[in-house]
Amino acid sequence: LLQLAIPLNLLGMMYREVKQALTNLERLFGLLGEQLDIKDRPDAAPLSTARPEVRFEAVRFGYDPRREILHGIDFVVPPGGTVAVVGHSGSGKSTLSRLLYRFYDVQGGAIRIDGRDLRELTQASLRQAIAIVPQDTVLFNDSILYNIRYGRPAASREEVEAAARAAHIHDFIVALPDGYETAVGERGLKLSGGEKQRVAIARALLKNPAILIFDEATSALDSKSEKAIQAELDRIQQGRTTLVIAHRLSTVMNADQILVMDAGRIIERGTHAELIALEGHYAAMWRLQQERRDAVHAPQDQSSLR
Numbered sequence: 085l086l087q088l089a090i091p092l093n094l095l096g097m098m099y100r101e102v103k104q105a106l107t108n109l110e111r112l113f114g115l116l117g118e119q120l121d122i123k124d125r126p127d128a129a130p131l132s133t134a135r136p137e138v139r140f141e142a143v144r145f146g147y148d149p150r151r152e153i154l155h156g157i158d159f160v161v162p163p164g165g166t167v168a169v170v171g172h173s174g175s176g177k178s179t180l181s182r183l184l185y186r187f188y189d190v191q192g193g194a195i196r197i198d199g200r201d202l203r204e205l206t207q208a209s210l211r212q213a214i215a216i217v218p219q220d221t222v223l224f225n226d227s228i229l230y231n232i233r234y235g236r237p238a239a240s241r242e243e244v245e246a247a248a249r250a251a252h253i254h255d256f257i258v259a260l261p262d263g264y265e266t267a268v269g270e271r272g273l274k275l276s277g278g279e280k281q282r283v284a285i286a287r288a289l290l291k292n293p294a295i296l297i298f299d300e301a302t303s304a305l306d307s308k309s310e311k312a313i314q315a316e317l318d319r320i321q322q323g324r325t326t327l328v329i330a331h332r333l334s335t336v337m338n339a340d341q342i343l344v345m346d347a348g349r350i351i352e353r354g355t356h357a358e359l360i361a362l363e364g365h366y367a368a369m370w371r372l373q374q375e376r377r378d379a380v381h382a383p384q385d386q387s388s389l390r
């Protein structure tokens with residue numbers, strides 16, 4: 085009986101761990117409480133690719149099928165390339181990243197990686213290949229070490245520290261009284277928006293993914309933090325197929341292609357220079373951001389600030 089009890093106990097432990105991992109994943113996407121019922125097809129195959137091409141083909145989707153959010157989205161992220169998406173709040177930008185991670189299935193068209201429909205792939209291999217730096221990083225009530233290692237639980241302490249160094253958060257951590265053992269999250273140390281995003285970048289680096297989704301934080305950063313995050317982003321997207329959901333246009337200037345979304349449609353696309361020359365929506369958004377920036381950086385005695 086004892087012989088049977090041990091494996092059963094182990095199974096129980098594994099179940100709890102898997103369940104916790106899933107809960108964490110859902111929290112990561114802000115999806116807790118939603119019904120996620122995507123299942124692997126019996127003939128699903130693993131994705132194996134180092135430099136994948138990502139293709140959206142006439143993608144249609146609504147969280148509620150009666151209210152379509154995306155009305156036919158077409159774009160290609162070439163292997164190792166970067167596509168950035170900009171547009172007003174609610175235009176459907178983050179929905180693209182949730183579909184690429186296959187939290188939901190498309191209702192029309194297809195998303196393909198190296199020509200294979202996501203629905204033909206195992207979810208485990210798909211999610212193994214993708215790392216997400218989300219808008220608002222969820223910190224678990226645990227040590228900062230645990231929180232970074234979450235990107236790859238099998239990573240060694242040295243690997244965690246190397247990722248933290250690359251994300252420019254290591255020095256901050258070792259200066260804390262409890263260093264990497266510092267408790268963070270709701271019941272521990274509260275991190276600023278920029279620090280949280282660095283934890284997310286370290287997690288992503290540790291995962292070393294072929295595909296990177298960077299959902300930029302909406303919260304305003306000072307221009308120094310913005311530059312630092314930008315430099316880190318430039319570095320981690322090297323050689324990876326990257327989708328950037330951008331709220332600041334400074335983030336998208338170096339993208340191979342910029343998509344401008346409006347109410348679930350792509351209304352303009354091109355490089356920064358092409359879109360400026362087009363003198364359309366993007367050019368207008370760009371001018372507005374430049375004006376705001378100039379106003380913020382203007383001397384204090386200017387009346388426009390008051």
Ligand code: ATP
Nearest residue numbers: 118147148153171172173174175176177178179180
């Ligand atoms: P933001 O810039 O504010 O992050 P966004 O362009 O990323 O916005 P999405 O988050 O993709 O916009 O949302 C697009 C639309 O889908 C919105 O109208 C939103 O209300 C709706 N939506 C988003 N998430 C859900 C959800 N989980 N359930 C139902 N509707 C949703």
